[in-house]
Structures are given as C-alpha cells and as structure tokens.
Amino acid sequence: MELVFIRHGQEEHTLFPPESLHITDPGLTEAGRLQAISLQKQFPLSETDLIISSPLRRTLQTAQIWSEGTCCEKVVSPLVSPRMFPQNPEWAALPCDNLLPKEKVKEEFNDFFIEEQFGEWWSKGINKSSEQVFASIAKRFLNRCKQTGKERIYIISHDGTITSYRQYMTGRKLSRNDFPKEIGDLKINF
Incomplete structure (x- = not known):
C-alpha cells in the first residue's frame, strides 16, 4: 500500500504572521485554490482512490477542489488534524x-x-498529544488505512502532522526543516 501525504494549499492565516495566525477557520487563498487545481494533473484521481482529509477548512477545500469531477471516496478524520512539531507542552x-x-x-x-x-x-x-499518545494514534490510523484494502491512499494534512507521521513510520529523527511545502507530497510504501 502506498500512502501519499499532501500538504494543503496556501491558506489565509499565513499571509501576514504572526497576527494572521489567530484567524479562526481560515480557508485557502486564491493561490491555494490554484495549487489544489494543479493536483488534478499531478495526481489524477479515479473512483478507486481514497482521500483522507483533516477536518479543517483549508484541507477540506484542497481535497474538494482536487477531486472535483471524480467519484473517489473522501473521508474526514481527526487523526490527521493539525499537530505541533516538535512537541512542546508549553506551547498553546x-x-x-x-x-x-x-x-x-x-x-x-x-x-x-x-x-x-x-x-x-x-x-x-x-495537536498537543504527547509522543507516546501520538504513537498510539499513528498505529491506529495506519491500521485503519490497511483495512481499506486500497493500493493508494491520499492524505491531505498539515506540515507538522505529515512530519510526525513520517518520523513515526521511518524511525528517523526529523525537524521543522523536513516540513513539506504547500501542496508538497510525501510518498511512503507501507
């Protein structure tokens, strides 16, 4: 099975940091919408494909725009929602x-x-789950992916979440330098 993690498109809350980071429920910018459209050529979807999205507007919009006109299965899971990376209990x-x-x-x-x-x-x-708790979450999520029987699963998520899953799956110590860019993808055979 191949897991393809994709970071969502450019979002409104990163345009003017740090103030814009406090926007609630930000969506994609126009550039982010165009990035999501570009996924249609980069990763053409069919009815046999599965997309799992984080339950935030920007990830759902990315998945919705990308999958427009296809009959692929789309699922929303909190197990790929935002996650701080690296973890710091003092951060909010x-x-x-x-x-x-x-x-x-x-x-x-x-x-x-x-x-x-x-x-x-x-x-x-x-977001703030400890490394030990996240390992349990990751194991549960990956088992759920295996149970689908799909050969390829696309996961629309966030830079910290993708990096957390990558670190868990590869066993390599990663840093913020390993974050995927907007619409960046990471393929892992599992």
Whole structure:
C-alpha cells in the first residue's frame, strides 16, 4: 500500500504572521485554490482512490477542489488534524488549527464521509498529544488505512502532522526543516 501525504494549499492565516495566525477557520487563498487545481494533473484521481482529509477548512477545500469531477471516496478524520512539531507542552494551540465541528463538515462538505469512531479526537484533536499518545494514534490510523484494502491512499494534512507521521513510520529523527511545502507530497510504501 502506498500512502501519499499532501500538504494543503496556501491558506489565509499565513499571509501576514504572526497576527494572521489567530484567524479562526481560515480557508485557502486564491493561490491555494490554484495549487489544489494543479493536483488534478499531478495526481489524477479515479473512483478507486481514497482521500483522507483533516477536518479543517483549508484541507477540506484542497481535497474538494482536487477531486472535483471524480467519484473517489473522501473521508474526514481527526487523526490527521493539525499537530505541533516538535512537541512542546508549553506551547498553546493556535485558533487557526481548531477542528471544524462534525455538523459544520456535514453541512458544508457533504460529499465527505465522517469517521465517527474516533470521537475522542474530534473534541480535542491531536495537536498537543504527547509522543507516546501520538504513537498510539499513528498505529491506529495506519491500521485503519490497511483495512481499506486500497493500493493508494491520499492524505491531505498539515506540515507538522505529515512530519510526525513520517518520523513515526521511518524511525528517523526529523525537524521543522523536513516540513513539506504547500501542496508538497510525501510518498511512503507501507
């Protein structure tokens, strides 16, 4: 099975930091929308493909724009929501990383299936979970991916989350220098 992690397109909250990092529920910029469209050529989708998206507007918009006109399966999971990297218990989560409530996802992104079985993570997300807790989350998520029977799964997520999964899966110590860029991808055979 091949997992393809893709970082979402350019988002509104990174245009004018640090003030813009406090925007709640930021979406994609126009450049981010164009980046999402570019995924259609870079990674053409079919009905056999599965996209798993983080439950934030910018990741859902990236997945929605990219998959427009295809009948691929789309799932929303809190197990790929924003995650601080590296972890520091003294840091606070930013408003731009608050998960959309399931009701809002159902209302605005109704072509996505919501993974209800991870209820505890819908309320708090994985942003500040310890390394030990994250290892348990990662194991659970990867097992869930295996159970799909899909040959390739696309995961639309965030730089810290992607780097956390990469570090967990490869066993290599990574840093913020290893973050993927906007619409950057990382392929891992699992």
